[in-house]
Amino acid sequence: MTASNIRYEIAERTRATVHGGIGAIHLLVRKLGLDQAINAQLGLLKMYLPYHDSDHVLNIAYNLLAGGTCLEHLERLRSDEAYLDALGARRVPDPTTAGDFCRRFDISDIFRLQAIFNATRLKVWRQQPKEFFDEAVIDGDGTMVETTGECKQGMDISYKGQWGYHPLVLSLANTGEPLFVVNRSGNWAYMVMGSLAWSLKAWAALLLPEEGRWQERHREEKRKLLRMDFSTFRAAMIRIPTQILSTGRRIVYRLLGWNPWQHVFFRLLDQLGNPLRC
Secondary structure (H helix, E strand, O other), X not given: OOOOOOOOOOOOOOOEEOOOOHHHHHHHHHHXXXXXXXXXXXXXXXXXXXXXXXXXXXXXXXXXXXXXXXHHHHXXXXXXXXXXXXXXXXXXXXXXXXXXXXXXXXXXXHHXXXXXXXXXXXXXXXXXXXXXXXXXXEEEEEOOEEOOOOOOOOOEEOOOOOEEEEEEEEEEOOOOEEEEEEEEOOOOHHHHHHHHHHHHHHHHHHXXXXXXXXXXXXXXXXXXXXXXXXXXXXXXXXXXOEEEEEEOOEEEEEEOOOOOOHHHHHHHHHHHOOOOXX
């Protein structure tokens, strides 16, 4: 490594984001009608000024897909103009507004949101081959999640003297999709919205087609993507350096880098352009 004369400059009239794969995820959401279902069925906000229910829910899920780990990291995305352009948004909810949205949920609202996710999940499952339905393995897992403070809503102390929460997750082990989440003993709305990020990862893999000349190869790529851990998926399918161009009524993503999963990424985009099986 011999570089020594290094100089940084700010490009003019060029908007680029490292989260170029987020557009494909948003196309997936729109294809499945998840955003419309949330707005029509959740009914948490009475007036949309300026955000809809789906804006809040997707904002939290996309934050995790973009590498965020808490509500405070939403501020980083709010100041990323290329990220906003990529989603066709003038702004996204800030951490304080997102936190206020989470506090609006009661237990019935949380279960209604999970029901919306699961109804959307069925659309993805209908696209799968018959052998997909041969066996379903349900995994139930509870763990202690320690927090850094003692004043957060609903938190308690464990027998080990740890302050935090004790979430329970029921998931489909075949695909890694979280089916139901219960956060004991807090208000668990944020955790449910965050779990959508893991479902979107699984749905992106499940919608990859397997047929064609390279059927075995495509099936193996689908299997690998489905079993990827979350951080590896982000590196392969989300963290794609991309220039964002707004031309007329189109938003153009111009990829600025290459990775070994790019051909799979474009196969997903092609599939999202095809109609779903009812």
